[in-house]
Amino acid sequence: MLDVLYKTAANVLPSLKADITVTKQDSCIRNWPNFVKVVEVGPRDGLQNEPKNVPTNVKVDLINRLVDAGVRDVETTSFVSAKWVPQMGDNKEVMRSLQKVPDVNYVALVPNVKGLESAEAVQTETIALFLAASESFSKKNTNCSIDESMERASAVLERARKAGIRVRGYVSCVCGCPYEGKIDPQKVAQISKFLYDEGCYEISLGDTIGVGTPGTIAAVLAEVTKLVPAEKIALHCHNTYGQALPNILIGLQMGVRVFDSSVGGLGGCPYAQGASGNVATEDLVYMLHGMGIQTGIDLNKIVNTAHFICSAIGKDPQSNVTRALPRV
Numbered sequence: 589m590l591d592v593l594y595k596t597a598a599n600v601l602p603s604l605k606a607d608i609t610v611t612k613q614d615s616c617i618r619n620w621p622n623f624v625k626v627v628e629v630g631p632r633d634g635l636q637n638e639p640k641n642v643p644t645n646v647k648v649d650l651i652n653r654l655v656d657a658g659v660r661d662v663e664t665t666s667f668v669s670a671k672w673v674p675q676m677g678d679n680k681e682v683m684r685s686l687q688k689v690p691d692v693n694y695v696a697l698v699p700n701v702k703g704l705e706s707a708e709a710v711q712t713e714t715i716a717l718f719l720a721a722s723e724s725f726s727k728k729n730t731n732c733s734i735d736e737s738m739e740r741a742s743a744v745l746e747r748a749r750k751a752g753i754r755v756r757g758y759v760s761c762v763c764g765c766p767y768e769g770k771i772d773p774q775k776v777a778q779i780s781k782f783l784y785d786e787g788c789y790e791i792s793l794g795d796t797i798g799v800g801t802p803g804t805i806a807a808v809l810a811e812v813t814k815l816v817p818a819e820k821i822a823l824h825c826h827n828t829y830g831q832a833l834p835n836i837l838i839g840l841q842m843g844v845r846v847f848d849s850s851v852g853g854l855g856g857c858p859y860a861q862g863a864s865g866n867v868a869t870e871d872l873v874y875m876l877h878g879m880g881i882q883t884g885i886d887l888n889k890i891v892n893t894a895h896f897i898c899s900a901i902g903k904d905p906q907s908n909v910t911r912a913l914p915r916v
Contacts, residue, residue, distance in 0.1 A: 623882045625661060625846045627792070627822060628654050628869055630897065631682075632663035632697055634854030636675050638901055644678045646900050648685045653896060654851065655689050657889035659869075663716065666697035667706040683710040695756060699730060701743050708751060716792075717744050718758035719783065721776045722765035725796075729760075738782060745786045757783030758824070762793045762808050763800035773811040781815040791821055792848055795835065798828025802838040809842045818843030825867045827853065827906075832867035833875055840881075847872060852894035853906030868907030870894055891915065 631651050635642055647665070654662055664686065670677030679696065688694060695714045698704045707715055719737050720726040726734050741757075748755050762776045780791045793808060800808075805823070812821060823839045825832040825847070836847055853868035870890045873883050891913050894905040905911075 620840065620879055620881050621845055623845075623884075624840070624876055625822075626659065626869065626872060626876075626883050626885060627661040627663070627695075627846060627848045628659045628851060629663040629824070629848050629866060630654070630851040630854055630869070632666050632676070633848075633866060634850040634852070634897075635901075636666065636673050637855070638675055640901065642675065642901060644681045644685065646897075647678070647682050650851075650893070650897050650900075651682075651686060651694075653889070653893040655692050657893055658883070658885040660691060660884060661693040661695065663695045663697065666699075667703035668697070668699055680706065680710050683707075683712060698744060700740050701747060704744050704747055704753075708753070712753065714754045714756065715744075715748060716756040716758055717741055718760055718794075719779050720760045720765075721771045721779055722761040722768050724767035725761050725765050728767065734779070738779075741783070742786060745788070749787060755788050757786075757788035757791045758794055759783070759791065760794045760796045763795045763804045764797055766797050773808045776808050777811040777815050780812045780821075784816045784820060789820070790846060791816055792824045792846075793821060794824040794848075795826055798826030798831065800825065800835050801829075801831050802834050805835045805838050806842065809839065809844065813843065819845060822846035822848060824848035826855075827865060827867050833871065836867065836872065836875075851890060852898045852903075852910065854897070854901075854903070865906045868894070868905070868909065870905075870909040871907045874909045888913075 631647055651662055651664055665679040665682045666676045667679050668676055686694060693714050695716050696707050696712045697716045698707050704715060719741060720729060723734055726732065726737050730737055745755055759776055759779050761771055764770055783791050821844050823836060823844050825835045849869040849872045850866035851869045853865040855866040870887060873885050873887050873890060876883055891910055892915055894907065894910050895915055898905045
């Protein structure tokens, strides 16, 4: 099928209108879903480790552009200590400045009850919290063990339930850890089940340092789906070794219907040595649309948004699609 996509692209690139689809026959090679949800993490995960301050108005403009492009789930900011993640120090200002659109899920990351209290103060309706599948990563990232981080998560989830706030769960280092190496898929499954049982509406499995391959992703999903329904799972892939799209394809084959991505391919965990950017939203959307899978996202607008934010922070977009497509 990739040969079909390449040939199609070569034929139409001179007069490209961005939305490339394969034929109906090609798109039915497998029983692909009609629609996939894309969760945009660029405003939070994509910007959190930028060394130079990104003005609040630029962050808000980015979020509004993403929503205008058709994104319906977007991570906006995180309520973490400005001492450790100074780029997110304007979290309340970002949330207050948003012109919220109905039916758009604006998500903010919180690490603990204190972060939740700050999120509540600006009427945040959906939060995300994270646990690590690596003991060493958990201690370096949150200064506590996995068991201790579960206790913290339980406290956040209990308070969120009482406040009517929806919670998305993250599990980081699902394929490998920069300190421990390989991670046992059964450990990932157990942590995922904990988050699901505690009430998270969705569990995002993060290949934090991008070491996953279709084989390791399949092994993780095989264990997790024994304990958590596939429709409640999302994949969060980094492209360190160029494996993000192949890994997403395996996820599709195994029933995953939600994928995280970052406009322009921005991002990378500040506590994970060697972690490059997230899979680019524009690369993901291009592939899905080429398979006959809809996302509700306008590819041309996402490409323009990638150029906008990368220009604002003085970087080139880290995606193939932005290099191949003209700005419109």
